Each structure stands twice: as C-alpha cells, then as structure tokens.
Amino acid sequence: MRRDELLITIYDIAKRTGLSPTTVSKVFNNYTDVSAKTRTRILEAAKEMGYLPNANARSLATKRSWTLGVLFTESSGLGLRHPFFGGVIENFKASAEAKGYDLMFISRDIGGNNGTYLEHCRFRGIDGVVVIYADPNQPEVAELLASDIPCVLLDFNRANVATICSDNVGGSEQAVRYLYELGHRTIAHLSGGRDTFAGRQRLLGYERMLEELGLSGREEWISDSGDFFSIQGGYEAMTRLLKQPELPTAVLAAGDNLAIGALRAIREHGLSVPGDISVVGFDDIESAELVTPPLTTVRQNMREIGGRAAQMLIGLIEGVAGAEAVVLPVELVIRESCRKV
C-alpha cells in the first residue's frame, strides 16, 4: 500500500461533489459564506473519502505552522529528565494542543547541520517558542528573543519579553519566616547560583526576610552551589558550610535537589535532620516527599506555569496579548525536615 494512493486532496472532494476546491477549502476553514447544504455535502464526501488536510501545504500558503517550539538550554544538562521541567512541559503541551498547536523541540541542528535557534525556527516556520530555563543573555537565545518570533521565557526576567516565573523572593521569605517562627535564629542558605535569575531572587528573599526579622546575616552562611539542580552541588555546598566553626540551626536550600544533597552531607557529618539542623527545599519535585525525612519545601505550581505559558504564548502569536511578566504564587509545604527549637 503506497501512501500516495490514498492521499485525498480538496481537488478530489471538489470533483466528487461537483464544487470548486475553493469552496471545499472554505468549509475546512470555517468560512461562513458557504451554504449549510453545501457544507454538509462536502463534509460527508470528505469523511467518506477519508480526507485529511495537509499541514505543510497549509503552512506554505498561510505562513502559519500551528507549531510551537520548545527550547531547552542544553548546557545545563538537565532538560526533560528533571521532573520539574518535565511537568511544566506536560502541562504546556496539554494547553497548546487544546488550541490546535503542536509542539516541536528546537535545537541548533538544522537539517543535520549547525545553525542557530532562530534559524531553526525560521526553517520550520515555528509560530512561537517557549524558552525553558535558558539564559536570555546567551547570544543565541538573545537573538531569538529579539526576533519577531513570539517567545515566552520561563524562570528568567527580561525587559520587553513575556516572562513567567514563580514568586521566588516571596517563597524564600515564607520559608525563612517559617523557620523563624519555629525558633530558628541562625539560618543559612544554599544558593542556586548567582548567575541565574531564580537563584538571585531566592537569595534576595532570604536576605530580605533575615533583615526584616532583625537577624544578622553572615556571608559564610551563604554557600553557593553553582546550580540548582544537582544533588552533588548541594552536597558540596553543605559540606563547606559544615566546616564553619559555628553552625546554623537551619538551612534554606534554593532547590530540592540541593536540599537532598545537603541531607546527605549532614547525615555523613554525624548530625541529624531535623534534630540538629532543619532543612527547607524549593520546588517540591516528586522526590521531595520520598527522602528521609520528607522535605519541607516551597512548592512551585508546575501545572499553572505550563498552562499559563501556553496561554501567554498563544496570546502573543494571535496578537491578542502583549509581553507581560507574570509571577505565580508559591506555597510552603510542611513535611518533616524542620523542627521547633
């Protein structure tokens, strides 16, 4: 069975119904200037003949592909495997599909050759792209964001670009206040890397709340792990912290994986969580509740992030929305990694 033999076009339908291809096309594009009778006649013929529109032909004629690009930074090495982003994309996908868009991954390969992200998008005729955790200052990302292709940027912040991220500052503030209310007065921070927006914001919230509560911050109690997502990074940052002559009674990690690494470092140091040190994470990834002790953490709303991102991007594409910066609320999820002192 060759595929071409069953490829039905609007011309076939036109011939069969005695109408013109134009009219057939109009029916499939929901034009209103087609009589009800003609419309059903065409629809019936189409169904009988097994007609399906050809997306490529349509895109060629309309310059609209109904395809959304998904751009991951490849440098960070996380990508899909990270449960947080996997979850975000899943929800993005569901929202996009409901509105008739399909998703395609954007890479720098273009037909097997090297190119830029922007070139890839132009090559494929992508209608808009969601940029997930990619540094907007990286030249190739910047090029894309500055182009005429609508973009939504997640977890970063940039002038004139539609962005969406969690309330990172507020999340850290909530966490620190919670620890304070449990009686903690010496609170450290495992930072997620000062070169990322979310990392800086979470650090900022930590510092702000410390100040608001009249606690003295100490530079040595901020341990930079370089990257949110690595358990190893958290382990190392916590290990450094544990070398201090005076230890904090609590630590806020800028990511759950950092917190998980910290848990291990603390245990190996012969101390217990929350017995000796209380730990709070950030994200609420699936494994947060699986570790021992289950992690108290600041939950980001993955579902909402993905859904809103799709909605924003489509709004931009269809010209019904401008580039706003959305900040979504977070929620402190209390489990068992903190105790009263």
Place this chain on the structure above:
Amino acid sequence: MRRDELLITIYDIAKRTGLSPTTVSKVFNNYTDVSAKTRTRILEAAKEMGYLPNANARSLATKRSWTLGVLFTESSGLGLRHPFFGGVIENFKASAEAKGYDLMFISRDIGGNNGTYLEHCRFRGIDGVVVIYADPNQPEVAELLASDIPCVLLDFNRANVATICSDNVGGSEQAVRYLYELGHRTIAHLSGGRDTFAGRQRLLGYERMLEELGLSGREEWISDSGDFFSIQGGYEAMTRLLKQPELPTAVLAAGDNLAIGALRAIREHGLSVPGDISVVGFDDIESAELVTPPLTTVRQNMREIGGRAAQMLIGLIEGVAGAEAVVLPVELVIRESCRKV
C-alpha cells in the same frame, strides 16, 4: 520589521547570481551535477543574503517532513514527568537531531479537533514515530502500528513491529539469583501489572529463577500493584503482603517506584530494610539512590534505549533496515537495600 520582507527564496538567489532556481536547489540538496564554481557562488550569495530553506515547502514537494513523532500513552498519566521516559526521550532526541530529524509530540488533537494518532501523523506528514509505553492493543495505537508509517515500539513486543526493550526476564533472574546468593530463600514479588509486557516479563523472570533455584513459589507472595510507576501502588501492594502470616525475607519490585512505596510500607509496619526485609527495585531511576536505604536495583540503559530507538526508526524510514526486536542488557546495581541472611 515584517517577517516576509526578509524571507529569501531560491528565486532571489537565482536572480542575484544569474543562475536558475533549479541550480540553486541542486546546491542545497548536494546534487553532484553542479560545477564547483557555481556551487560556491551560490553558497556565498546564500550566506550574504541570509537564505534559509523552507521546510514546509520542501515537505510539500518531497512528501518527507524530516519530523519524527513521539507518542506517549496519555492514559497512564506518567509521560514526561517520569524520569525514566524523560531520559529515554532526551537520548532519542539527540540521536535524531544529529541525523537531521526534529521531534514532534503526537496527540489525538488535530488542529484542535479530535482525531486519531494516525490522522495526526498524516496531517503533519510525520515520517516515523516512536511509541513510548503505549499498549499496542489499544485500537488507535494498533491502527498506527498497522499503517504504512514506520514505527518503533518501546517496552512492548509485537509481531511485525520494530520493538526495543530491556531484558526484563534476565533482569528479574539476576535479581533473584543475587538474593539467593545472599541467602534468601523466601522471595516475594511486587508485580508491575500483568497487562503490560514488561510487567509480565519481569514476573516471568522471577518465577523462572525461583524454579531454577528449586525455591517454591507462593501465589500469595506475588502482589500485583497494577502499575509500575506509582509509589502508592507499591505501598499498597507491599501492605497487602505484610498481612500474610508468614513473611518473605526479600522482595523484588518490578519498578523503582514500587520499591520506594514498599520501603515506606515496611517501615510503617515497624520493620527495617534491609534488616528484616531486603528489597530490590527495577529501572534505576534517579531517586533510587536517594532513598534510605539506597536501592539495589536492575538498571535499564536509558541512553542506549533512546539512541537505538532513534537509529532503528531512521533505518526503517530510510529503508535500510527491517523490523527487528531488540533486547538490551540490564545490569544489577548493588546498593544498600539487601543484606546477607
């Protein structure tokens, strides 16, 4: 800046170089019947003018989209969020891109309306699809597999379809033998659902090795969790097991998440792992080594599964390979959830 103003076509290049569109096209398709001089002239002009081919036009003319579909079963509710599949897709993506293919998610929505997977593929002109953990007996999946569109099926097995999966039988066998060598004689199984291929295979390996070792299997020690991936399922299946009058000293779970749920059930029952009961998982997802105690488990080679799947699919598409059934070796990763008895 309107996009159309900077859309350069082969006609523009032809005009600029004084050559014909045909010749320009030939250059970009690596035809050999173009003189070296002409070729460089065209290439230079193209670069200067910022020319990019138009994938839609190309697909329309050639009936080849250089797009691979990724089909997830939506029913199981896992999808990207599961670290195992996320990892598989990541590697699939990398291999596919290196050969000039891009990835698109296949859904049942087609332009926002309902349709079948096959219709979606035809609509988009998808060249081939990787079917990830979707039951091939589900009618719409079966329809796709039976079509003329090349498919590779992961983690299932079906006549005349290219498939790829881990050595599930062998993995269970290795695990049981390992437990046996540690001295265990009463070994239970948390099954991953008898309606999935991998679930049945893992059960089979378990039963076979029991028999080979001369151990008596007991029907009550096989606890079905209905689904590989749910921690909750593992918790419940293990809880049922713990109600038996006589308890096994070891349990093989058909998935790491099942094992993680079992860990919790055992702990809540007042027993310890591996003190009272040894536990072995299957998959080696990231959290396997994060739980307490770190899980001994059968590792599937995500990287290889994804890479081979891409390679097989492209082989099928390009007609250089037939539909084989590949089984990849697994590896027992020993951590701390089992002890000698």
Place this chain on the structure above:
DNA sequence: TTGAAAGCGCTAACAG
C-alpha cells in the same frame, strides 16, 4: 552542467 516547466496541496483575493 544548466534551466524551463510543471506540480506538491492549500489559501486568498477578487469576480461573478
């Protein structure tokens, strides 16, 4: 080694 012409399947003015 190069090019003219036709066509891939669809849409969008514009007439009728």
Place this chain on the structure above:
DNA sequence: CTGTTAGCGCTTTCAA
C-alpha cells in the same frame, strides 16, 4: 453563495 486565478517555496523530470 460559488468559482477563477494566482501564488506560497521548493523539487523534479526532461530537454538543452
């Protein structure tokens, strides 16, 4: 309300 016509950008015979 329906149809004619002319593309969208590219590839592919086939002839020169």
